[in-house]
Amino acid sequence: MKEQIYLVGGMHCSGCVNSVEKAMKSVQGVEAATVNLAAGTATIRYNEDQTGFKDLARAAERAGYSIEERRKEGSGRLQEKRDRDRKLLEGARRRMTRAWWVTGPVMVWMFLDMVVGIHLTGHFRMELAMTASALYVILFPGSETLKGAWRSMRSLSPNMDVLIAIGTVASVGTGFAALMHHAGWIDFPMHSFAGIAAMIMAFHLTGRYIETKSRGHASDAITKLLTLEAETARVRRNGEEVVVPARDLLPGDQVVVREGEKIPADGKITEGEGTVNESMVTGESMPVHKKASGQVIGGTVNVEGWLLVTVERVGEESFLNRVVQLVEEAQGTRVPIQETADRVTAIFVPVVLLLSLVTFLLWAMVPGLFLPVLEWAAPFVPWVQPEMGTISLAFYASLAVLVIACPCALGLATPTALMVGSGRGAESGILIRRGEAIQLLSEATHIVFDKTGTLTVGEPSVTDVHLTGVQSREDLFSRIFAVEQQSTHPLARAIYRYAELFSTKRHELEGYRTHTGLGVEGVAGGVRTVIGNRRLMEREGVKLDGEEVEMAESLESDGKSVVYVLLDGEVGALLALADQLKPEAKEVMQRLHSMGLQSSMLTGDNQRVAEAVAARVGVGHVMAEVLPDAKEAEIRKLKDKGAVVVMVGDGINDAPALARADVGLALGTGTDVAIESGSIVLVDGSLYAVERSLLLARATFRKIRQNLFWAYFYNVVMIPLAIIGLMHPVLAEAAMALSSVNVIANSRRLASIRLNPES
Numbered sequence: 001m002k003e004q005i006y007l008v009g010g011m012h013c014s015g016c017v018n019s020v021e022k023a024m025k026s027v028q029g030v031e032a033a034t035v036n037l038a039a040g041t042a043t044i045r046y047n048e049d050q051t052g053f054k055d056l057a058r059a060a061e062r063a064g065y066s067i068e069e070r071r072k073e074g075s076g077r078l079q080e081k082r083d084r085d086r087k088l089l090e091g092a093r094r095r096m097t098r099a100w101w102v103t104g105p106v107m108v109w110m111f112l113d114m115v116v117g118i119h120l121t122g123h124f125r126m127e128l129a130m131t132a133s134a135l136y137v138i139l140f141p142g143s144e145t146l147k148g149a150w151r152s153m154r155s156l157s158p159n160m161d162v163l164i165a166i167g168t169v170a171s172v173g174t175g176f177a178a179l180m181h182h183a184g185w186i187d188f189p190m191h192s193f194a195g196i197a198a199m200i201m202a203f204h205l206t207g208r209y210i211e212t213k214s215r216g217h218a219s220d221a222i223t224k225l226l227t228l229e230a231e232t233a234r235v236r237r238n239g240e241e242v243v244v245p246a247r248d249l250l251p252g253d254q255v256v257v258r259e260g261e262k263i264p265a266d267g268k269i270t271e272g273e274g275t276v277n278e279s280m281v282t283g284e285s286m287p288v289h290k291k292a293s294g295q296v297i298g299g300t301v302n303v304e305g306w307l308l309v310t311v312e313r314v315g316e317e318s319f320l321n322r323v324v325q326l327v328e329e330a331q332g333t334r335v336p337i338q339e340t341a342d343r344v345t346a347i348f349v350p351v352v353l354l355l356s357l358v359t360f361l362l363w364a365m366v367p368g369l370f371l372p373v374l375e376w377a378a379p380f381v382p383w384v385q386p387e388m389g390t391i392s393l394a395f396y397a398s399l400a401v402l403v404i405a406c407p408c409a410l411g412l413a414t415p416t417a418l419m420v421g422s423g424r425g426a427e428s429g430i431l432i433r434r435g436e437a438i439q440l441l442s443e444a445t446h447i448v449f450d451k452t453g454t455l456t457v458g459e460p461s462v463t464d465v466h467l468t469g470v471q472s473r474e475d476l477f478s479r480i481f482a483v484e485q486q487s488t489h490p491l492a493r494a495i496y497r498y499a500e501l502f503s504t505k506r507h508e509l510e511g512y513r514t515h516t517g518l519g520v521e522g523v524a525g526g527v528r529t530v531i532g533n534r535r536l537m538e539r540e541g542v543k544l545d546g547e548e549v550e551m552a553e554s555l556e557s558d559g560k561s562v563v564y565v566l567l568d569g570e571v572g573a574l575l576a577l578a579d580q581l582k583p584e585a586k587e588v589m590q591r592l593h594s595m596g597l598q599s600s601m602l603t604g605d606n607q608r609v610a611e612a613v614a615a616r617v618g619v620g621h622v623m624a625e626v627l628p629d630a631k632e633a634e635i636r637k638l639k640d641k642g643a644v645v646v647m648v649g650d651g652i653n654d655a656p657a658l659a660r661a662d663v664g665l666a667l668g669t670g671t672d673v674a675i676e677s678g679s680i681v682l683v684d685g686s687l688y689a690v691e692r693s694l695l696l697a698r699a700t701f702r703k704i705r706q707n708l709f710w711a712y713f714y715n716v717v718m719i720p721l722a723i724i725g726l727m728h729p730v731l732a733e734a735a736m737a738l739s740s741v742n743v744i745a746n747s748r749r750l751a752s753i754r755l756n757p758e759s
Helices: 014-025 055-064 074-116 123-139 143-152 160-182 194-218 219-228 320-331 338-365 371-376 389-406 407-427 436-442 451-455 471-484 488-502 534-539 546-557 583-595 607-617 628-640 655-660 689-723 730-754
Strands: 002-009 031-034 041-046 066-069 230-235 240-245 253-256 266-277 288-290 301-313 430-432 446-450 461-468 509-514 519-524 528-534 563-567 569-579 598-602 621-623 645-649 662-669 679-683
Touching: 014 031, 014 143, 014 607, 055 066, 074 123, 074 194, 123 143, 123 194, 143 160, 143 194, 143 730, 160 194, 160 338, 160 389, 160 730, 194 389, 194 519, 194 730, 219 563, 253 266, 320 407, 320 430, 338 389, 338 407, 338 461, 338 689, 389 662, 389 689, 389 730, 407 436, 407 689, 407 730, 430 689, 436 662, 436 730, 446 451, 446 628, 451 607, 461 471, 461 488, 461 730, 471 488, 471 509, 471 519, 471 528, 471 563, 471 583, 488 563, 488 569, 528 534, 528 655, 534 563, 546 563, 546 569, 583 607, 583 689, 598 607, 598 628, 607 621, 628 655, 645 655, 655 662, 662 689, 679 689
Parallel strands: 446 598, 446 645, 598 621, 645 662, 662 679
Antiparallel strands: 002 041, 002 066, 031 041, 230 240, 230 253, 253 301, 266 288, 266 301, 430 679, 461 569, 509 519, 519 528, 528 563, 563 569
């Protein structure tokens, strides 16, 4: 299976989204298709053995749309996006301008004739000019709308274009009917709405232009990320520095980065040191000091110093490109609340068509039902004209119903907020993998933290050594060194680094073995050496004496982890290790509690150490001595109690728990981010990022709810007004266009929300 994002052309509203998704899913081998109206993309998952791009393109063409493959490189994608946005905007501006060149004079003419009483020509000539003008506006500037309506009707997925097309074409039809009556060809009198048809289309095209421009701004975050890439690089070749395009770099190249220059690619510092501003990818405003062997990210800026960097990742593999891809994938997903809007929009246009027909029939058959309302409103609502004939009033009301209904706002409510929110998150080092995580995070009731590397800095060190045997310190640590050098556990590495300082012999190691969550053992220099926690000692059948127990409890009460060293079945030493708390841990925990969340800490450490750390941080509940494979079960227990659980971990050992939680927040640092480990990845390892992600989720979901409310509220209020004849069709169309723009503008406010509580 392959999942790919494609560019889709020709979409205008949520009806188009349904049409494209239906077309894509009809192709053999396609498992899923999610279309994002705001981004103009389709995320398609398909079997490469059964389906190719040509199959997808043919299906899109049959449905009346176009589909394109995207460029892969960041620089190419940036130019592609700019070209596409410019092309869409220029096309929308051209259609709007042409429509108003004709509609503007028509509106002035109608105002002079109907309001001021200045008649520039005879009534017949005026009707002829109005009808001809409207016909031009509809057939030429409005041709894309007519084509879109035809395509959607042909695919049995009527969209907003259908409502506008039917309304404007029918209105022009009244102009021809009025002309034929004036010419004496028919006896039935009909009020002409031809001028209104031109205005409806002109306002519709204006709304499309504003919407296109706003949607382009809504994706500014992607543009900003793409523009972070350096254009050139200073490469060291044959002892000389050569300036080359950054896109031509290859892994292994050595690049020189001077003060004030952008780092052109991801890599490792070989020589030099400097201060690097990584705020554009981590959200942290303070520059980071870097030296030899440190990792750097392409696109960040060397504020001070000189660096020689060995390139490791370029092109699609670079950190920035991975972030852009992640943001685009998130923008292509759906939030659960959108399902309701999708169900409504799927039947919206057919229901509006039915409502329009019912409105016409009610007015035509029982005009007395609504006429008293019009007569009451006529003195203070200038566009209400009760004196029009029954059929004209019926057409007037049904036309207003057609053009005032707005599925566009419903279709844009969620994806635009998600687009801006996920882009804002990426700028702050919050990488959202799936849109549903936004909703779940905003509804979270319980947050669970891993201890080591999450609440603490993740680098424990030996703080206390208590010898209980007769062996020398050098002999003890020589054996410890031999055993612990095989382990990758953080505690083991800390003990190994400490033992190296005192080790005077190099013992041969045999029979090395790990006990998951407990410790390690091996035969070092002929002595069986077991290093682990109290549970491992119990498994070994070792009984600690009173002094050893008292010593261990004293150390654990200080929040230190105690490791026992067993030599041929006898306790040789107690080692105490401590991992420093992150300085912001207590402050962030207090803020999370003030946001209404309950907190827990999940750790494999013993109960006393865990409780000591929890007390210092302010965690509400402790789950200690939990083995890695049991962490997931603890998360499940919380969920079974009805909690919406957020798990915060380092993204490696905590992967099962992160996956089981409603939302997994994986802490990472720069290029070491484990993209697959959580539903939201926090590039910066600071706990402030956890708070930022919650603030972002709540703000984004609040915008989604606001957008949906106003979209529904608009239709609920306006459609009844149109049915009883109080809404002018032109004002209805203008209000419809503004409702879509309002949704996009409201979503764009997310770009300016404050996400740096520590500052």
